[in-house]
Amino acid sequence: MSRGIVMKRKTIGVLVGGITDDFTRLLCHGVIERAKTLDVNIVVIPGKFLDREYSETSDIYYEYQYQTLFSYVTKENLDGVIVASSCIGCFATKERIREFMKRYLQMPCVIVAADEPDQICVRYDNGAGIREGLNYMIEELGYTRIGMIGGPDSNYDAKERRRTYIEALEAHGIEFDPELYVEGNLTSESKEVFRDILDRNPDMQGVFCVNDSCASGFYEELKARDILPGRDISVMGYDDIEWATQIYPTLSTVRADAGKLGSEAVNLMVRLIDGNQVESKILPTEFIRRDSFCKKGGSRKRSKNVIEGYLSMNHMLSEQWEERNKTQFKMKTFIQKVLSFDRGNDRSYGEILGTMDWLDIENAFIFLYKEPIIHLIGEPFELPDQLYLKTKDLKEKVSSVITVNQKVLSSNLYDFESLGVEGAGIYVLLPLYSNEILYGVLLCDLTEGVLVNGEFLGNQVSAAVKMINLLKTNEEIMKRLEESMAILQKNNIMLDNLSKQDPLTGIMNRRGFFDRSLQLLKECEEQKRTATVFYADMNSLKIINDRYGHDEGDFSLKTIGDILIESVGDNGIVGRIGGDEYCCLVLGLKDSDAADAFAEEVYSSFEKFNEHCDKPYKVSVSLGNCQIVEYNKKGLQNAMTMADEKLYEVKKYRKKDVVKVKN
Incomplete structure (x- = not known):
C-alpha cells in the first residue's frame, strides 16, 4: 500500500543536480511557493550528475557520493517524484538517462525541463x-x-x-x-x-x-x-x-x-497522485x-x-561584499562550534544540530548507518533497510534519541509526523561522507541559506560526524589499552621482556629490527659498504579488513612480510615496525638508481603474486627509500624519517584499485 493512501499529507521528492546551482535554486523557489499553498511536504534530493568524470586529484572527486541519494527515492517512502532529468544527466547519454529514469517511472513521476515520450513533462x-x-x-x-x-x-x-x-x-x-x-x-x-x-x-x-x-x-x-x-x-x-x-x-x-517549472510540476504531481488525468x-x-x-x-x-x-x-558590489563578509563570519563561527565537542558519543550529534540557526534551519535530523559504509567510485549503492536516527532538532529544540528508539525503516524515512514535525515542510537531503566512507544523511529544512550554502553545510556536518566516529574509536581503543595495561601490570610483564619477533608475520618486530640494524651498520662502516633504508606501507588495509574480514587483512600482512624477505634475501633484513608498516635495511646498493631499481623489483614481485593469487583483492605496498649517511642510531632514524617522507609522496598519487577487475 502506498504512502498516499495511509498518510493525510502528501510527500513529494524533487530530484535535482547540485543544490546550489542557479537552475536548482530557481526551480526550488517555484516548488516551495506552490507546495505551501497545497499543504504538501517536499524533499529536495540533490544527487549531482550522472557519468561525470571525476579526476582523482580533483577537489570534487568524492562528490560521486551524492549519487547515493538517488536510492533514497522509492514508492514506499514518497508519494511521487519530480525529476530534473536533463540537469542530472547533462554529462550522460540519452540511453543512460532513460535507464536511470526506469526506477522512478514505477511511481507518480513528473519530468521537468525535458521532453520524454509517453511521460508527463513540464x-x-x-x-x-x-x-x-x-x-x-x-x-x-x-x-x-x-x-x-x-x-x-x-x-x-x-x-x-x-x-x-x-x-x-x-x-x-x-x-x-x-x-x-x-x-x-x-x-x-x-x-x-x-x-x-x-x-x-x-x-x-x-x-x-x-x-x-x-x-x-x-x-x-x-x-x-x-x-x-x-x-x-x-x-x-x-x-x-x-x-x-x-x-x-x-x-x-x-x-x-524555472520557478514556474517548479510550480507547475507540483501542480501536476498533486493531481497525478490524486488519480486525475x-x-x-x-x-x-x-x-x-x-x-x-x-x-x-x-x-x-x-x-x-x-x-x-x-x-x-x-553600489551593488559593495552590498554584496558586506553580505559576503557577514556570511564568512557566520561560517567561521559555525565551523568553530560544530567541531567543539570532545566526546565520541551520541550526545555529540546533537551539538552539531545546535549550530545551524545561522541558516534559519528549525528542523533537522541526522540519520546514520549501523556502521560506516565503504563506497568506491563506480560501485552500485543499495540503501540499507533501516537507518539510525541519532538526533533531531524540532523548532530549534535539539534532543538526542535514545538507543532503543533510533531504528527507522528506510520506507519511513520521510514520515515527518512520526519524527515530530507539525505541519507541512520543505526539506533537503544531504549525504554525510568522508572520501570513500559513507556515514549517513542529514535531513533538514531547505531555507534560502541552504540553497546558497548547502554543500558547505553538508561538508562541515560530514567532518563533524567523522570526528565523532574517530573520537569514539579512540575511546574504545583507550579503554582496551587500559584493560591491557592492567593485565600487563598484574602479571608483572615488562616491555623489556617482549620478544623481538612479530607474532603475526614471523619477521622481526620494531625492537628486533632496530637492534639488528645497528649491528649491521657497525659492520658496514668497517667494511665501507652502503646501506639503504626502505620504508614500506601496505595499501588499503582498512578496505580489505572492512570488506573481506580481518583474517584476509592478516593474510595480506603475512604475504607482505614473505615477499619483502624474499626480495631482500641475504642482502639485508626486514622488520614489521607498525600495524601496516615495514622497514628494510638493504646493503650494497651503490646509489639512488640502484635503490629505485630494487623498489621496482619489489613492485614486480607483488604484481606477479596478485596475478596468480585467487584472492578478490590486490596485496600491494608503497615504498620510499633513503641511503644512510651516518652509521649509528641517529643516522638510522634520520634515514627512516626521510624514507617515510618519500613514501608519503608516493602514496599521494597512488590509485585506490584494491579490488581486482573481473575479466
Whole structure:
C-alpha cells in the first residue's frame, strides 16, 4: 500500500543536480511557493550528475557520493517524484538517462525541463525567445556572423536550443557554419570552449550562450581579452537568472522562469497522485534585451548611462561584499562550534544540530548507518533497510534519541509526523561522507541559506560526524589499552621482556629490527659498504579488513612480510615496525638508481603474486627509500624519517584499485 493512501499529507521528492546551482535554486523557489499553498511536504534530493568524470586529484572527486541519494527515492517512502532529468544527466547519454529514469517511472513521476515520450513533462518553449533574440541580431543589427556556445546533445534543452539557433539562421538565408558552434558543459567552467570559439572566429559579431551560467564564464574570457559586450560584441544568454541584471554590462537573455517549472510540476504531481488525468505542459519564454547587445546601426558605442551603470554596479558590489563578509563570519563561527565537542558519543550529534540557526534551519535530523559504509567510485549503492536516527532538532529544540528508539525503516524515512514535525515542510537531503566512507544523511529544512550554502553545510556536518566516529574509536581503543595495561601490570610483564619477533608475520618486530640494524651498520662502516633504508606501507588495509574480514587483512600482512624477505634475501633484513608498516635495511646498493631499481623489483614481485593469487583483492605496498649517511642510531632514524617522507609522496598519487577487475 502506498504512502498516499495511509498518510493525510502528501510527500513529494524533487530530484535535482547540485543544490546550489542557479537552475536548482530557481526551480526550488517555484516548488516551495506552490507546495505551501497545497499543504504538501517536499524533499529536495540533490544527487549531482550522472557519468561525470571525476579526476582523482580533483577537489570534487568524492562528490560521486551524492549519487547515493538517488536510492533514497522509492514508492514506499514518497508519494511521487519530480525529476530534473536533463540537469542530472547533462554529462550522460540519452540511453543512460532513460535507464536511470526506469526506477522512478514505477511511481507518480513528473519530468521537468525535458521532453520524454509517453511521460508527463513540464518544459519550456525553447524556440520563441531564442528566435526573437536572434532575429534582433540579424534584422536590427545586421549580423551574419553569430556563434553559439551549446551543451551536450544528451541534454534536451541544449539540443532544442541548438536546433532553434540553426533554424533562425537559415530562415534569414544564413548557412549554419560549424566553426561558429562549440559544445560546452552547461556551466561557467567551459573555459577551453570559450577560448576556442573566440580564437577561431575573430570576426564574430554576436554569441548565443545556451544558458546564463555559460554566459557568465564567457564574460570572464571576454574580459581577459579586453572585449566588452555591448560595445565589441553582442551576447545573449538563456534563463534570466538574478546574475543577468547584476553583471556589467547587463545580460540580454531569454526569460525562462524555472520557478514556474517548479510550480507547475507540483501542480501536476498533486493531481497525478490524486488519480486525475494530466497532460504535459509547455511554458512560454520571452527575449529580454539589455546592455550586452550593441546599438543599432553597427556603431557599437558605449551606453550613455555608462557612469550610472558603474555607480549602480559599485553600489551593488559593495552590498554584496558586506553580505559576503557577514556570511564568512557566520561560517567561521559555525565551523568553530560544530567541531567543539570532545566526546565520541551520541550526545555529540546533537551539538552539531545546535549550530545551524545561522541558516534559519528549525528542523533537522541526522540519520546514520549501523556502521560506516565503504563506497568506491563506480560501485552500485543499495540503501540499507533501516537507518539510525541519532538526533533531531524540532523548532530549534535539539534532543538526542535514545538507543532503543533510533531504528527507522528506510520506507519511513520521510514520515515527518512520526519524527515530530507539525505541519507541512520543505526539506533537503544531504549525504554525510568522508572520501570513500559513507556515514549517513542529514535531513533538514531547505531555507534560502541552504540553497546558497548547502554543500558547505553538508561538508562541515560530514567532518563533524567523522570526528565523532574517530573520537569514539579512540575511546574504545583507550579503554582496551587500559584493560591491557592492567593485565600487563598484574602479571608483572615488562616491555623489556617482549620478544623481538612479530607474532603475526614471523619477521622481526620494531625492537628486533632496530637492534639488528645497528649491528649491521657497525659492520658496514668497517667494511665501507652502503646501506639503504626502505620504508614500506601496505595499501588499503582498512578496505580489505572492512570488506573481506580481518583474517584476509592478516593474510595480506603475512604475504607482505614473505615477499619483502624474499626480495631482500641475504642482502639485508626486514622488520614489521607498525600495524601496516615495514622497514628494510638493504646493503650494497651503490646509489639512488640502484635503490629505485630494487623498489621496482619489489613492485614486480607483488604484481606477479596478485596475478596468480585467487584472492578478490590486490596485496600491494608503497615504498620510499633513503641511503644512510651516518652509521649509528641517529643516522638510522634520520634515514627512516626521510624514507617515510618519500613514501608519503608516493602514496599521494597512488590509485585506490584494491579490488581486482573481473575479466
